[in-house]
Amino acid sequence: LFFILFIVVVSARTYADFTPQASFDIKKCDVHKLEEGPPLQAVLTREEGLQYYRTMQTIRRMELKADQLYKQKIIRGFCHLYDGQEACAVGIEAGINLSDHLITAYRAHGYTLTRGGTVREIMAELTGRRGGIAKGKGGSMHMYTKHFYGGNGIVGAQVPLGAGVALACKYLGKNELCVCLYGDGAANQGQIFETYNMASLWKLPCIFICENNKYGMGTSVERAAASTDYYKRGDFIPGLRVDGMDVLCVREATKLAAEHCRSGKGPILMELQTYRYHGHSMSDPGISYRTRDEIQEVRSKSDPISMLKDRMLSNNMASVEELKEIDVEVRKEIEDAAQFATTDPEPPLDDLCNHIFYNDPPMEVRGTNPWTKLKSIS
């Protein structure tokens, strides 16, 4: 009886007491060649808040789990973790539709999730198993889902690709756009500027986003770039600088950018000022070019998940227990995924030569000596 009463009390509290939505002040965005930036206030509903919280917490826990598995040598190769930058992935996805397109560089686990991948598939891909999102053949840097074009290892090479996708969007007339991400290090690559020119010339619906986490591997932005105003580097492309640690700020800016593109005005550039807690990759401790204090300061003052949590709790949009429950669920999901990723079998050896070309009938691939030929099916 007591148990039933307890449940009734809890449910009554859940649905009656919480504020359904609230309005929050967000930081003003610096603008370049734009009339005005996004609004200074954002409305967040309870459902949205819980969803963002859950997704960001999933990304966070997933990256930390990947860290753990890497140290146990279950994940090998290269692994670039996204923790600290969750607000970017979640905020961008909140500002666009799943039918839009997105392409990013190698720090891609967060985007794989927001674009429709499951934690199980992502973790299995990290460990190189057949249940992985790229069948175990891609690894950390090469994850793909529908309308998410990776996951690209070569720095800056994904940006012209993104413009191409944007051209297809414009051509096919489905009112879709392409979000094309790159980092502060990649912003100095020549092909980025070639892409700005093409996108602007042909008014492609492309949102260029520079995720500025202040360090290109171990080089701080001041030491790599003559101009660290990455949102202005598009020159003739309008730009805005956004607080990338605030999911609402990112969402509002993305909405503005999406509207700009969809109305046929051409490309737009967004700089998200964000931070990564881990080093560049798992082989980088991340403290030889920045101090532990700096990392601690960002963690305590600007952590995206804490910021959202504080906002929701102080406006009575969720309870501490509810958020804790989400944490527990997320933890379980990650544990299950890690279990799957560790126990799933590796892809079969035949897969070594599959999917090189498109070929029908299957073609032969030369092996390591003249008497071995393997079959390639695609």
Place this chain on the structure above:
Amino acid sequence: ALTAMAATRLFLSASPVKSSLTGLTGGTRSSLGLTLLKRSPDRTAEPKAQRRHAAHFTYHPDPAPAQYGPTQKMNLFQAVTSALDNTLAGDPTAVIFGEDVAFGGVFRCTVGLRDKYGKDRVFNTPLCEQGIVGFGIGAAVAGATAIAEIQFADYIYPAFDQIVNEAAKYRYRSGNLFDCGKLTIRSPWGCVGHGSIYHSQSPEAFFAHCPGIKIVVPRGPVQAKGLLLSCIADQNPCIFFEPKILYRAAVEQVPTEAYQIPLSQAEVLQEGSDLTLVAWGTQVHVLREVAAMAQEKLGVSCELIDLQTILPWDTETVCKSVVKTGRLLVSHEAPVTGGFAAEISSTVQEECFLNLEAPISRVCGYDTPFPHIFEPFYIPDKWKCFEAVKRMINY
């Protein structure tokens, strides 16, 4: 330094791996291929991770050279640092630049040089390979000894146009008025155990097709220092590929003074009478083991040649050897189609056709992108090479 230490921990290998081939018959092609790919089933006791992720070769150090002065124990990256140190000391126009070279480089090849020689001689560039090489060509043309670093050979492709169209053709198109001979490009090269698609490539074949540049790949620290100094001194633009898996694994007694090992001269490491083995870089050590196995198990005496310079390559040494033995096996990690073994094979059959006792054998990587999870099956390890030796002997 901490970054680099952690990075190098990544490249250390665990216990040796054993893969054996289960009975080669001349069966149907795909089953033959799969048979070759199958690993020996009797090692289930060993932890799976250790078994899979171990080095495919054993490093054989060269004896300490006596003719270049006092020597010191160095590994490959220290030998490179030593060569660069000698260069910066002796040549006031020498500059070193590339991504992250200032703190010492991601493979510690430039540790201490910035402190010693100043930040105007050892400096970082932004992330732009095309810009790095183009800038290097300009600096070389103007008279500075420019040593550019491309962080991984896999990233050299944005600079391909600059190397092939600008650097290689500068002297030719200006009728010897200008040249960028003072340019040397250094880049880590080759498989490393877990590098996967973009950290394991061996692109020497792409550049071998381009007259005007020189391509050099050392097999160990002593060779690396001598060859790098030769490249820097050479009056042609040179690309120096450093096998990254050997950076820590290869330790030798290396002379501390500057010395040069001549370019375009292949080195006969081991004389033999029945079969010639040719390789460069890491693969030389794989073939050393193959030669030992061939002697022990088949009584076959192999002559092992380290090509060292890929372009222009020492045709004379290789052909002379094939005339003596009658059989040739060339091995490299890069994919077999269009790999440099094809060029060697073609030239040798032109020059030594009547001396050949068996078709020339190329044991190379598969025609696939360099795989992540399948690496142990992809690389031309000693078992595949040994199998090729057996076939050639029994031809």
